[in-house]
Amino acid sequence: MSKLRTVFLTLFALAGLVAGTEVSAQGELPPMQIEQLTEHVYRYGGLTNGAFIVGSEGIAVVDGQVCGSNGTQWLKEELARRFDVPVKYTILSHDHEMHICGLEVFSDTARAVSHVNAKPHIIREGRRTAIPEITFDTTMQLDLGGIEVVLLYLGPTHTDNLIQVHVPAEGVLIAVDFVREGKSLAMPELRDADVVNSIKALGILGRMENVDIVVPGHGGVTDQQAFLYFRDYLQALRERVLDQMVAGKGIEEILEIVTMEDFSDYGWFDLWVRSNVIGMWELLYHYREPTEGAGAYESEFPIGFPVGEVDKFSGP
Numbered sequence: 001m002s003k004l005r006t007v008f009l010t011l012f013a014l015a016g017l018v019a020g021t022e023v024s025a026q027g028e029l030p031p032m033q034i035e036q037l038t039e040h041v042y043r044y045g046g047l048t049n050g051a052f053i054v055g056s057e058g059i060a061v062v063d064g065q066v067c068g069s070n071g072t073q074w075l076k077e078e079l080a081r082r083f084d085v086p087v088k089y090t091i092l093s094h095d096h097e098m099h100i101c102g103l104e105v106f107s108d109t110a111r112a113v114s115h116v117n118a119k120p121h122i123i124r125e126g127r128r129t130a131i132p133e134i135t136f137d138t139t140m141q142l143d144l145g146g147i148e149v150v151l152l153y154l155g156p157t158h159t160d161n162l163i164q165v166h167v168p169a170e171g172v173l174i175a176v177d178f179v180r181e182g183k184s185l186a187m188p189e190l191r192d193a194d195v196v197n198s199i200k201a202l203g204i205l206g207r208m209e210n211v212d213i214v215v216p217g218h219g220g221v222t223d224q225q226a227f228l229y230f231r232d233y234l235q236a237l238r239e240r241v242l243d244q245m246v247a248g249k250g251i252e253e254i255l256e257i258v259t260m261e262d263f264s265d266y267g268w269f270d271l272w273v274r275s276n277v278i279g280m281w282e283l284l285y286h287y288r289e290p291t292e293g294a295g296a297y298e299s300e301f302p303i304g305f306p307v308g309e310v311d312k313f314s315g316p
């Protein structure tokens with residue numbers, strides 16, 4: 001066999017290996033499914049949950065699917081086959097790409113809606129989705145004909161642009177990435193999050209009226225109590241990490257002391273508690289001014305005027 005032929009055969013085998021890997025990676029995604037929750041509201045998805053609401057004049061699709069999964073194109077074909085009204089709106093729960101990929105497939109009939117803070121992130125960071133055409137700040141209502149959808153923004157929480165999608169007449173709340181089924185940690189790490197306002201917003205959602213079914217962005221449907229479970233965990237985590245920082249402890253010691261063991265019956269606890277402690281420490285380190293003499297919590301950087309420069313700033 002010539003040397004050149006050997007090289008070609010090797011390349012061919014490698015290409016086959018790569019193609020095979022791609023197929024099996026795609027194959028690992030859960031199959032796409034649609035589940036009717038109430039008269040007008042459906043959950044759909046594979047790895048992540050999206051939803052859609054069907055009125056007499058049109059459909060609103062909440063969120064896309066994981067990039068590369070082709071899930072939104074699959075949904076488009078299913079909706080065309082099942083209903084005789086067009087998709088009028090696509091609603092982006094927030095800018096995180098895993099939840100919004102592929103929504104541009106609906107751009108022939110639908111206008112994309114998001115919180116006002118989501119649009120610049122989507123453009124600046126090149127998210128693969130529809131560019132929002134309609135944005136709002138605090139609340140917005142969409143009438144689909146016989147069914148109303150209310151979009152709510154409760155301030156910065158999981159991101160600075162996460163919204164809640166409420167269908168009050170049917171008691172459904174679509175709450176992506178802010179809650180998981182039952183007792184569960186809801187965020188792997190706290191990157192991008194505003195913890196203080198999240199604690200407040202989780203309390204509001206836990207007590208909101210007309211909510212019987214909560215649809216998280218991942219996993220099974222749940223109820224309002226799930227918001228309060230996560231709120232209790234987040235609040236305890238914040239207080240315990242801050243207590244140790246005030247006592248002068250650094251992150252290594254905090255990881256030893258703050259075990260959150262009393263929350264170990266929560267879903268995802270074993271996998272995420274450590275990254276949550278680190279995330280909380282980082283947030284508090286950057287956003288809380290330490291009390292003087294609080295050891296490891298104090299800034300390592302000199303923040304006063306340099307010696308000899310003070311007179312320049314003290315005025316005549």
Ligand SMILES: [Zn+2]
Pocket residue numbers: 094096158177
């Ligand atoms: Zn997210």
